[in-house]
Amino acid sequence: MSTERGRIQISGFDTEDIDDQDPLATASELESKEVESRWQKIVSNIVRDRLALGGFVVVAVMGLAALLSQSISVGGVTIQPLSIVPYDPTETAVGARYAAPSLSHPMGTDRLGRDLFSRVVTGGRYSISIGLVVTALAATFGVIYGSISGYFGGRVDEVLMRILDIVFAFPGLVLALILVALFGGGFWPLVGAFALVGWATYARIIRGEILKVKQNEYVLAAKALGARDRTVIFRHVIPNAIAPVIVQATLSIGTVVIGVAALGFLGLGFDPGTPEWGTILDAESDTLATGAGGDWYWWATVFPGLMIFVFVMSMNIIGDAVNDALDAQVDDIGGGG
Amino acid sequence: MSSDTEPILWTDDLTKHYTTEGGFIDNLLGRKQTVQAVNDISLELYPGETLGVVGESGCGKTTLGRALLRLIEPTDGSVYYRQQSDDSPSPSPSPSPGGSREEIELTGLSSSRLRDLRTDLQYIFQDPFSSLNPRLTVGDIIGEPLDIHGIADGEDRLDRIHELLDTVGLNPSHAHRYPHEFSGGQRQRIGIARALAVDPEVIICDEPVSALDVSVQAQILNLLEDLQEEFDLAYIFIAHDLSVVEHISDRIAVMYLGEFAEVGTTEEIFSEPHHPYTEALLSAIPEPDPLWEGDQIFLEGQVPSPIDPPSGCQFHTRCPRVIPPAEYDLEQPEWRSLLTFKLQVREAEEVTQLVTLTESDKDIREDQSRLSRERLDGLVRDEFGLPPELSDHAAESVLSDAISDLHERGTHACEATLEDTYVSPCETNDPVYVEHSPTHDIACLLHGDNYSQAAPEANQFGEEYDGTVVQE
Ligand code: SF4
Numbered sequence: 025m026s027t028e029r030g031r032i033q034i035s036g037f038d039t040e041d042i043d044d045q046d047p048l049a050t051a052s053e054l055e056s057k058e059v060e061s062r063w064q065k066i067v068s069n070i071v072r073d074r075l076a077l078g079g080f081v082v083v084a085v086m087g088l089a090a091l092l093s094q095s096i097s098v099g100g101v102t103i104q105p106l107s108i109v110p111y112d113p114t115e116t117a118v119g120a121r122y123a124a125p126s127l128s129h130p131m132g133t134d135r136l137g138r139d140l141f142s143r144v145v146t147g148g149r150y151s152i153s154i155g156l157v158v159t160a161l162a163a164t165f166g167v168i169y170g171s172i173s174g175y176f177g178g179r180v181d182e183v184l185m186r187i188l189d190i191v192f193a194f195p196g197l198v199l200a201l202i203l204v205a206l207f208g209g210g211f212w213p214l215v216g217a218f219a220l221v222g223w224a225t226y227a228r229i230i231r232g233e234i235l236k237v238k239q240n241e242y243v244l245a246a247k248a249l250g251a252r253d254r255t256v257i258f259r260h261v262i263p264n265a266i267a268p269v270i271v272q273a274t275l276s277i278g279t280v281v282i283g284v285a286a287l288g289f290l291g292l293g294f295d296p297g298t299p300e301w302g303t304i305l306d307a308e309s310d311t312l313a314t315g316a317g318g319d320w321y322w323w324a325t326v327f328p329g330l331m332i333f334v335f336v337m338s339m340n341i342i343g344d345a346v347n348d349a350l351d352a353q354v355d356d357i358g359g360g361g
Numbered sequence: 362m363s364s365d366t367e368p369i370l371w372t373d374d375l376t377k378h379y380t381t382e383g384g385f386i387d388n389l390l391g392r393k394q395t396v397q398a399v400n401d402i403s404l405e406l407y408p409g410e411t412l413g414v415v416g417e418s419g420c421g422k423t424t425l426g427r428a429l430l431r432l433i434e435p436t437d438g439s440v441y442y443r444q445q446s447d448d449s450p451s452p453s454p455s456p457s458p459g460g461s462r463e464e465i466e467l468t469g470l471s472s473s474r475l476r477d478l479r480t481d482l483q484y485i486f487q488d489p490f491s492s493l494n495p496r497l498t499v500g501d502i503i504g505e506p507l508d509i510h511g512i513a514d515g516e517d518r519l520d521r522i523h524e525l526l527d528t529v530g531l532n533p534s535h536a537h538r539y540p541h542e543f544s545g546g547q548r549q550r551i552g553i554a555r556a557l558a559v560d561p562e563v564i565i566c567d568e569p570v571s572a573l574d575v576s577v578q579a580q581i582l583n584l585l586e587d588l589q590e591e592f593d594l595a596y597i598f599i600a601h602d603l604s605v606v607e608h609i610s611d612r613i614a615v616m617y618l619g620e621f622a623e624v625g626t627t628e629e630i631f632s633e634p635h636h637p638y639t640e641a642l643l644s645a646i647p648e649p650d651p652l653w654e655g656d657q658i659f660l661e662g663q664v665p666s667p668i669d670p671p672s673g674c675q676f677h678t679r680c681p682r683v684i685p686p687a688e689y690d691l692e693q694p695e696w697r698s699l700l701t702f703k704l705q706v707r708e709a710e711e712v713t714q715l716v717t718l719t720e721s722d723k724d725i726r727e728d729q730s731r732l733s734r735e736r737l738d739g740l741v742r743d744e745f746g747l748p749p750e751l752s753d754h755a756a757e758s759v760l761s762d763a764i765s766d767l768h769e770r771g772t773h774a775c776e777a778t779l780e781d782t783y784v785s786p787c788e789t790n791d792p793v794y795v796e797h798s799p800t801h802d803i804a805c806l807l808h809g810d811n812y813s814q815a816a817p818e819a820n821q822f823g824e825e826y827d828g829t830v831v832q833e
Binding site for chain 2: 239244249259
């Protein structure tokens with residue numbers, strides 16, 4: 025048995041060579057371009073997928089149109105001067121009552137003679153912005169909540185998850201309905217109600233991911249370096265666990281829009297005259313079948329309904345594409361942990 | 362290297378027990394199990410030396426490494442570190458030897474003081490794939506310790522990162538790349554650079570090469586040796602086989618089920634006297650000699666579960682040299698087989714769990730009552746490698762009684778017969794460390810005074826074992 029000390033000698037095999045020959049130096053720049061970030065991956069996947077591209081264009085056009093529909097001023101300062109819609113959406117009697125779609129009123133007018141096209145385009149402001157704000161709030165809170173729960177585990181996890189179970193025990197839309205009925209309608213109460221209902225899903229999703237991610241040695245490595253828990257969570261854990269949350273967020277924008285419309289249709293949420301899609305539907309709901317005198321003013325409900333349908337559908341298509349893009353990114357974290 | 366007489370890092374009965382978290386029902390019923398991962402380990406690490414810690418997987422060596430740095434909280438015991446007391450906040454390039462040092466107990470430190478000490482005590486992880494955050498560039502990975510401890514920022518930070526990459530043999534211009542663009546060996550170098558960034562004094566290397574190809578292993582080991590010389594580092598080098606630590610270690614501790622079986626300098630570990638476990642590990646190292654006979658000692662069975670570790674000497678379930686009871690005059694292999702038989706009967710519920718039935722015994726499998734006494738006797742002796750007739754008469758009669766019990770009344774009756782008659786001192790006595798030299802300790806009853814005579818003169822391995830204490 026050799027007790028000779030020193031370096032391991034492997035004969036017939038010069039380690040110098042291996043040190044010199046750097047496989048990276050020969051790797052072409054092309055190869056490193058293939059390494060895309062998560063966002064690049066999503067974008068390229070959407071561009072490649074025709075359907076998703078279509079969905080994206082629809083959402084972009086609707087969002088832009090809603091943004092530019094009327095000038096926006098905050099505190100007396102006009103920050104968006106354009107008004108692209110032909111009429112003021114709340115002004116009555118810009119045309120005849122229930123005028124059929126024509127060149128001057130592309131989607132006709134409603135019972136008070138308001139221009140439906142202007143109303144429907146402007147209506148996107150409410151639905152889309154609520155969808156975005158609710159998702160952003162719910163996802164942020166849910167991610168932080170779920171991360172704390174998953175990362176610290178033990179007692180903390182136990183308590184936080186039981187609270188989550190209680191939130192889950194309520195049917196979401198009904199809870200939102202009750203909250204709106206209690207606190208009244210309007211933009212922020214609606215945002216609050218939907219965010220309160222929505223965050224739990226994100227919390228649960230990210231917690232599950234974090235339980236997996238925190239097994240990785242790089243989390244322990246960060247602790248060994250002296251990183252604080254906050255740094256470990258935000259720098260090492262969440263970035264590696266966020267993918268399913270992004271997918272869920274994209275998909276849920278559509279869900280929130282439908283939810284807002286549903287409350288609007290039930291007469292909750294906004295004041296009756298507000299050009300919000302669900303509220304328009306509610307106001308015109310008596311024309312759903314046949315109107316007075318056997319006339320059927322189909323345009324009064326079909327166009328707002330169509331907007332909801334097209335927007336949510338497009339959002340879901342985008343969500344699927346994002347899902348595909350993130351699933352496709354299999355990190356090469358091989359081996360055990 | 363261990364000319365410094367004062368250790369830099371040492372532990373006092375360091376213990377880590379895990380309580381398995383069962384489900385809600387289990388907790389309600391109080392069904393908690395304790396995994397004794399590390400038991401009363403006392404070790405010393407001297408400045409600039411490498412202490413190898415060797416053991417099979419599941420012996421608790423990684424837990425030990427992590428408990429040392431309080432990456433997991435030890436259940437009991439203490440860890441001490443002797444810190445350079447004139448340590449300025451910015452790391453001095455090399456600690457002046459002989460500078461006054463301050464003794465710090467790591468266990469019980471507040472988390473902020475512990476965080477400061479992370480600049481002195483570092484860790485290199487086993488898996489180069491999961492130990493690097495895939496979403497950070499190499500520069501950011503290595504720069505992280507610099508940010509955390511405010512060591513360098515801006516230009517300095519970049520320079521330091523490039524310097525570190527260069528130190529570990531990587532191209533500094535690759536700092537903006539992501540870990541997945543590197544090979545396993547290169548990633549391990551990144552992990553080493555990250556540990557070096559804070560200019561530590563002690564690095565715990567947790568199987569840093571076991572996930573790598575053999576050719577790459579040698580490079581990484583050489584790199585670690587170079588770094589040790591350059592920066593005067595002390596290593597605790599955890600590995601699962603002796604051949605890896607042989608070349609890098611000054612001293613070696615052999616670990617079995619959360620305890621050190623033997624501690625000594627590398628020369629002492631590799632030469633006699635051995636702990637029986639070390640002996641088995643040593644015999645498994647292949648020699649680069651075509652005439653190597655391969656007289657490998659195969660350890661029977663699995664490493665026992667640390668949930669309910671064996672009584673007495675934990676190695677007695679597998680030890681080839683396990684001490685026979687004084688009242689019998691048995692050959693060593695016979696005794697080993699008998700004890701294994703006894704231990705397995707203890708675990709078994711049915712006869713079929715003890716013996717291997719062949720094709721022709723199909724009818725027995727269906728109906729165990731068809732198994733004849735003679736056939737069972739044969740099967741048992743085959744299974745456990747027992748001769749048709751034991752060399753000791755008294756022992757033989759107990760064995761045949763036990764087999765009859767097994768045949769007539771099942772495993773529990775057989776267990777009762779065996780339990781009190783075949784008892785090895787190894788089962789009941791906890792071995793203490795026997796000091797063979799100031800640096801060499803062995804925890805085995807054979808090395809103590811009481812049982813050294815009981816050690817068999819000759820055994821199946823054809824080596825003389827003289828149990829007397831040999832001073833080197
Ligand atoms: S005490 Fe007994 S079982 Fe333990 S190593 Fe020594 S001989 Fe083997």
